[in-house]
Amino acid sequence: MNKRQIHARLIERGSNFRQFALSHGYEPRTVTQAVERWAESESLPRGRLTFRILRELSLEIGGEVIPGILGEAEDDRRPAPSTTPQR
Numbered sequence: 672m673n674k675r676q677i678h679a680r681l682i683e684r685g686s687n688f689r690q691f692a693l694s695h696g697y698e699p700r701t702v703t704q705a706v707e708r709w710a711e712s713e714s715l716p717r718g719r720l721t722f723r724i725l726r727e728l729s730l731e732i733g734g735e736v737i738p739g740i741l742g743e744a745e746d747d748r749r750p751a752p753s754t755t756p757q758r
């Protein structure tokens with residue numbers, strides 16, 4: 672999904688990037704930078720804040736900003752803990 676499509680979906684819901692950011696506790700510039708950087712991307716962001724912003728934005732607009740972002744939980748992206756016993 673590109674930036675204009677995301678913005679249009681927000682407008683349909685009576686919102687915009689700034690209102691979304693403020694209502695979710697983010698800086699408006701951070702949200703617009705995340706969208707500009709990751710819109711139309713095929714890979715998921717590695718940064719926790721960016722991932723969380725784009726996931727919440729996807730939930731808000733009712734569609735995935737990046738394919739697969741709603742299917743992957745943030746905890747699933749962390750490496751598995753070591754199963755080697757500690758001595």
